Amino acid sequence: MASIQIRKYRDDDAETVKEIFTLGMSEHVPSSFMHVLKQPLTQMVLMCIFCALMTSSKSFLLPILAVTLFLAGTRQFVVYMFNKYIDTTLRKDLNNICVTYVTQKDSCFWVAESDGRVVGTVACLPAENAPGCLELKRMSVCRSHRGMGIAKALCRTVADFTRDRGYPAVVLYTSVVQTDAQKLYETMGYEKIREFVAPELTAKLLNFTLFEYRLDLQRDNQKD
Incomplete structure (x- = not known):
């Protein structure tokens, strides 16, 4: 098994970090x-499209084609929505990781390195919506190195x-679709404390739910 090292981010990690984030989100x-x-x-x-075209065309071909095009669209x-989120993130906090995380108080960005490869x-930084807590962000591990305990170490x-x-x-x-992350x-001891639908209109229409998790460190200390 390859040796794994967790270290602080350096400027020459920038492109690899962006690539890992992009692939992970995709x-x-x-x-x-x-x-x-x-x-x-x-x-x-889907049902309305199929029934309406079936009734008007008296043929299976047109409604099946329309449904196929709808699914492709x-x-x-x-x-498009994922690419938009990825582009926004790359232009914001991942555009200058040192400014966003490394040089800010109570913030940091780490990478996991295996045989010299990130x-x-x-990352973490003070949480905007949970005063007095830090927020874990940008957790991602290359598919080729999963199952090795890297995510747990991070x-x-x-x-x-x-x-x-x-x-x-x-x-x-x-999010609701990130089932492996939830597990x-x-x-790691995190508890789900809130579920809410993302504020964007499309997210509300499609019931795209977000989960907030919390790790209570004071309780962990009491257990220790």
Whole structure:
């Protein structure tokens, strides 16, 4: 097994970090597409298209073609929304990681390195919506290096950093389609404390739910 080192971010890691983030987010397109297809609104639209064209054309070919085009368009819409989020993130906090995380008080960005190659990332900074807590962000591990305990090591790094600075808890946000992430955080002792639909109109229409998790470090200390 390759040796894994968790270290602080350096400027020459920038492009690799962006690539890991982009690939990691893009992996959620298929599960997000399936989530959209399961929604009552999507199924109603599909049924209406099929029935209306079936009634008017008296043929199976046209409604099947229309449904196929609708499904293809829906998947492209999901791809567009993810690409939009990725582009926004790359232009904001990942555009200058040192300014956003490394040089700010009670903030940091780490990478996991395997045989000299960056294969994972995580960051934290003071949480905007949970005063007095730090927020875990930008957790991602290359697909080729999953199952090696890297994500858990990155989680522990954030917890230790938070505890050392006297904060009582770590919070994070993940989505309904990120089931592997949910399992990881729950394994690491995080508790789901809130569910809410993302504020964008399309997210509300498609019931795209976000989960807030919290790791209570004071309780962990009492257990120790």
